[in-house]
Amino acid sequence: MSKQTYKWIGTRPDRPDGADKVTGRARFGADFNMPGQLVGKVLRSPHAHARIRSIDTSAAEALPGVKAVVTSKDFPEQANLIVPTGEMQVNLRDVTRNVMAREKVLYESHAVAAVAATTDAIASAALALIKVEYDVLPHVIDVTEAMQEGAPILHDHLITDGVEPRPTKASNIAKRIDNAKGDIDAGFAEAEVVIERSYTTQPVHQGYIEPHATLASASEDGQIQLWSTTQGHFQVRGFCSRLLNIELSQIRVTPTEIGGGFGGKTVVYLEPLAVRLSQKSGKPVKMVMSRDEVFRASGPAPGATVRVKIGAKRDGRIVAADCTIAMQAGAFPGSPIGPACWTSFACYDIANVRVVGYDVVSNRPKVAAYRAPGAPISAWGVESTLDILAQELRMDPIDLRLKNAAKKGTKTSYGPTFDTIGFVETLEAAKSSAHYRSKVKPGMARGVAAGFWFNVGADSSAAAHVAEDGTVTIISGNPDIGGSRASLALMAAEELGIDYDKVRPVIADTSSIGFNFVTGGSRVTFATGLAVVNSVRDMVRELKGRAAKTWGVDVEGVIWENGQAKPAGSNVGVFEPLTLAQLAATAGKTGGPINGHAQLNVQGAGPGFGVHIVDLAVDQETAIVTIDRYTAVQDVGTAIHPSYVEGQLQGGAVQGIGWALNEEYIYNAKGKLENAGFLDYRIPVASDLPMIETILVEVPNPTHPYGVRGVGEVPIVPPLATMGNAIARATGVRMTDLPMSPPRLSAALDAAMPRAAAE
Amino acid sequence: MAKLHVSTTINGEPAEFLCDVSQTILDVLRDQLGLTGTKEGCGSGDCGACSITLDDRLICGCLMLAAEAEGRRIETIEGMAKGDRLHALQKKFIEFAALQCGICTPGFLVASRALLAHNPDPSETEIRYWLAGNLCRCTGYDKIVRAVMEVARDMRETTR
Numbered sequence: 001m002s003k004q005t006y007k008w009i010g011t012r013p014d015r016p017d018g019a020d021k022v023t024g025r026a027r028f029g030a031d032f033n034m035p036g037q038l039v040g041k042v043l044r045s046p047h048a049h050a051r052i053r054s055i056d057t058s059a060a061e062a063l064p065g066v067k068a069v070v071t072s073k074d075f076p077e078q079a080n081l082i083v084p085t086g087e088m089q090v091n092l093r094d095v096t097r098n099v100m101a102r103e104k105v106l107y108e109s110h111a112v113a114a115v116a117a118t119t120d121a122i123a124s125a126a127l128a129l130i131k132v133e134y135d136v137l138p139h140v141i142d143v144t145e146a147m148q149e150g151a152p153i154l155h156d157h158l159i160t161d162g163v164e165p166r167p168t169k170a171s172n173i174a175k176r177i178d179n180a181k182g183d184i185d186a187g188f189a190e191a192e193v194v195i196e197r198s199y200t201t202q203p204v205h206q207g208y209i210e211p212h213a214t215l216a217s218a219s220e221d222g223q224i225q226l227w228s229t230t231q232g233h234f235q236v237r238g239f240c241s242r243l244l245n246i247e248l249s250q251i252r253v254t255p256t257e258i259g260g261g262f263g264g265k266t267v268v269y270l271e272p273l274a275v276r277l278s279q280k281s282g283k284p285v286k287m288v289m290s291r292d293e294v295f296r297a298s299g300p301a302p303g304a305t306v307r308v309k310i311g312a313k314r315d316g317r318i319v320a321a322d323c324t325i326a327m328q329a330g331a332f333p334g335s336p337i338g339p340a341c342w343t344s345f346a347c348y349d350i351a352n353v354r355v356v357g358y359d360v361v362s363n364r365p366k367v368a369a370y371r372a373p374g375a376p377i378s379a380w381g382v383e384s385t386l387d388i389l390a391q392e393l394r395m396d397p398i399d400l401r402l403k404n405a406a407k408k409g410t411k412t413s414y415g416p417t418f419d420t421i422g423f424v425e426t427l428e429a430a431k432s433s434a435h436y437r438s439k440v441k442p443g444m445a446r447g448v449a450a451g452f453w454f455n456v457g458a459d460s461s462a463a464a465h466v467a468e469d470g471t472v473t474i475i476s477g478n479p480d481i482g483g484s485r486a487s488l489a490l491m492a493a494e495e496l497g498i499d500y501d502k503v504r505p506v507i508a509d510t511s512s513i514g515f516n517f518v519t520g521g522s523r524v525t526f527a528t529g530l531a532v533v534n535s536v537r538d539m540v541r542e543l544k545g546r547a548a549k550t551w552g553v554d555v556e557g558v559i560w561e562n563g564q565a566k567p568a569g570s571n572v573g574v575f576e577p578l579t580l581a582q583l584a585a586t587a588g589k590t591g592g593p594i595n596g597h598a599q600l601n602v603q604g605a606g607p608g609f610g611v612h613i614v615d616l617a618v619d620q621e622t623a624i625v626t627i628d629r630y631t632a633v634q635d636v637g638t639a640i641h642p643s644y645v646e647g648q649l650q651g652g653a654v655q656g657i658g659w660a661l662n663e664e665y666i667y668n669a670k671g672k673l674e675n676a677g678f679l680d681y682r683i684p685v686a687s688d689l690p691m692i693e694t695i696l697v698e699v700p701n702p703t704h705p706y707g708v709r710g711v712g713e714v715p716i717v718p719p720l721a722t723m724g725n726a727i728a729r730a731t732g733v734r735m736t737d738l739p740m741s742p743p744r745l746s747a748a749l750d751a752a753m754p755r756a757a758a759e
Numbered sequence: 760m761a762k763l764h765v766s767t768t769i770n771g772e773p774a775e776f777l778c779d780v781s782q783t784i785l786d787v788l789r790d791q792l793g794l795t796g797t798k799e800g801c802g803s804g805d806c807g808a809c810s811i812t813l814d815d816r817l818i819c820g821c822l823m824l825a826a827e828a829e830g831r832r833i834e835t836i837e838g839m840a841k842g843d844r845l846h847a848l849q850k851k852f853i854e855f856a857a858l859q860c861g862i863c864t865p866g867f868l869v870a871s872r873a874l875l876a877h878n879p880d881p882s883e884t885e886i887r888y889w890l891a892g893n894l895c896r897c898t899g900y901d902k903i904v905r906a907v908m909e910v911a912r913d914m915r916e917t918t919r
Contacts, residue, residue: 014854015856019845021858022861022864023849024865030795030798031795206896209800209806258860482897483859641856644856647899650902653899677803683894684899686886686887
């Protein structure tokens with residue numbers, strides 16, 4: 001695809017929802033209220049693992065002001081059935097148990113009951129009156145311990161999948177997966193250098209600033225209205241329908257503005273409870289999680305152990321690569337072990353690859369998707385190991401990656417063969433960047449790492465309407481989590497040839513537009529963007545028809561250009577062009593309202609690649625890491641609104657920096673989380689960081705009319721190893737365990753000291 | 760227990776409300792006065808989403824009891840635009856794409872305005888430390904800091 005010039009695409013206009021979001025007018029999850037609403041609250045388990053012997057709710061129900069109490073008895077049992085949700089998969093049997101514990105509580109703060117009362121204080125008092133008798137069971141938090149013989153078993157029915165012969169005993173290992181290419185043993189036999197290391201990562205929370213919130217209103221005729229802060233209101237509808245046996249069309253979910261999600265708002269926690277409480281009480285029920293509940297009972301991304309072995313020739317050509325990942329799923333099976341495995345070596349063209357993964361349950365909250373789920377974890381292992389290889393071979397780390405880079409035609413270990421991708425271009429842009437060409441300052445060190453994400457297409461619906469004055473509304477069904485209204489409106493304006501401010505984007509509820517898959521997988525600008533483009537094209541077909549009718553010519557005699565219908569062929573010069581406004585004004589006489597629609601299952605998401613560069617210093621005494629300069633380079637396909645594309649790269653990089661340096665879940669011996677707040681779970685703040693430089697490499701995706709690739713997820717993949725690689729070069733100490741927080745890094749520096757002194 | 764009657768000034772307008780002794784000003788603003796532009800992200804003073812000013816001093820609404828508003832002046836995000844004119848910071852945040860999801864934005868704007876009132880010529884480092892009490896998980900802070908720097912420069916030029 002040759003580089004095109006566009007009028008609107010690639011420009012940086014104000015976002016359509018900008019004024020609402022800087023004035024406090026925009027309404028987020030907790031900002032919706034209804035007259036007569038009740039406050040809903042959840043009673044949560046004090047134990048990490050216990051059998052529920054009995055629940056007595058009678059005293060709570062008798063408290064004046066309490067209007068409904070629900071426990072697992074209020075939710076029907078679900079079949080053992082796996083359904084997709086965003087980039088993850090969930091089992092309905094497990095989902096119903098995660099939203100409300102049944103036989104057992106499986107993690108601290110697992111929901112056991114919920115109440116709806118007239119005030120917050122009464123709801124809290126009611127929770128204290130619910131008597132739950134538990135038989136406390138031994139628990140297991142750590143992934144390696146959970147895999148060992150004799151570990152406390154979470155689910156008596158869980159037999160490891162993917163192992164032959166099929167085991168007969170229950171285990172915490174839910175699944176073993178593997179994928180391979182070539183002959184791994186022959187590959188390592190051929191290698192002249194082999195590097196092997198083991199790594200760990202800790203679970204991290206998505207850390208969206210807006211806690212989960214919902215408002216449910218069930219009416220006497222069975223209709224349900226729901227407002228929810230979610231990345232997928234169609235998924236909320238689907239889960240509520242399944243978990244409560246309500247027909248889909250009886251439920252109308254309106255997505256509120258969403259205060260961050262990063263994958264963590266693709267599942268349900270509160271919504272089914274709020275609906276059930278509303279059904280039982282006959283009143284609207286509002287539920288909002290506290291930050292404490294968000295940390296203890298939602299998200300997080302998994303922690304894992306990663307073993308990587310890479311064999312190469314002395315010239316840097318990698319001939320064999322082996323990786324084994326064991327990943328925490330939380331209390332129920334379903335970690336992102338698949339994508340962690342598939343992405344591990346996806347950046348590289350390697351003849352012999354083997355990847356093995358284990359999905360392991362333990363007494364922690366069930367993990368949820370987090371930006372490129374799984375990929376940062378395997379990249380932490382692989383990209384750190386590559387850096388050791390580069391040091392061993394005395395090669396520039398970018399040159400090592402260029403030598404092995406995947407290109408168009410490279411077959412991945414997990415199956416697909418790449419079409420047009422931009423990894424080589426991204427590496428070259430990184431290498432020629434001002435940052436990489438600059439001299440490393442004294443006392444600093446430089447680190448580099450790469451990352452990959454597939455990106456996603458899937459189901460999208462959109463509609464385009466022309467108003468009577470010729471202005472246009474485009475209607476889609478994906479919550480706007482970071483500026484997607486702007487990118488959709490830009491594509492519609494480009495397609496129609498009218499001004500951006502003549503196009504208003506609207507996000508419709510589940511009853512007002514056809515099905516849309518979640519805002520996730522970096523799919524909205526790509527897939528929903530394609531649905532918008534197609535809906536506009538459908539509308540243009542109609543507009544041309546109206547012009548043809550006005551002129552009394554065949555539709556082939558009309559073209560659409562710059563927002564006007566113009567005569568074509570033999571008609572040129574015979575008729576004056578008709579503008580969108582003119583055609584809209586006469587629509588009543590030419591066939592009625594002018595609209596367009598599109599519905600697609602979008603394939604051909606273009607994979608994305610990123611390369612990050614950091615310069616940093618490590619304080620020898622405090623082990624505090626100071627970042628001096630950071631650059632994120634990425635193949636973004638076409639940057640529809642470059643400011644928001646840059647923002648994705650910057651935000652993803654900083655989340656990765658937090659993952660690398662500070663963020664972790666800290667459990668005590670009783671299996672209770674000890675840092676369930678932003679003071680002790682420390683996400684990056686402004687004073688931790690420099691500006692984050694970005695370089696947008698544009699290698700258009702050939703399957704999209706404007707070359708769009710997903711951009712949101714890739715930038716969280718490289719930072720973990722980028723930081724570790726720089727720290728290794730700064731200190732001479734290779735960190736293999738995350739986070740590289742001052743206590744851990746300090747201990748590692750101290751441990752290395754006697755050796756360094758002896759050398 | 761009987762409710763307390765509080766008279767205060769919110770965004771320049773006289774305001775009265777009844778509150779429990781334990782209620783925070785954040786709860787009163789959001790749940791009683793309908794001023795939902797001030798957000799709750801943590802309830803413990805760690806995220807800054809509920810940033811407001813009390814007699815021009817920047818505070819977390821979740822850490823202040825509502826009763827303490829008696830006789831004081833409170834400014835929230837809803838008072839930042841004047842008529843149909845956005846404040847320079849509001850305009851620049853939009854222009855620079857300094858928000859993605861927007862939940863932290865009211866807090867950042869209130870905090871940034873307080874900074875510029877206190878220090879019209881902040882360095883990048885001073886901006887970063889002033890805003891270190893406001894968490895943003897989307898942007899990596901780059902565009903927020905740039906927007907504040909640019910507004911500070913513009914404001915200095917117009918007052919010169």
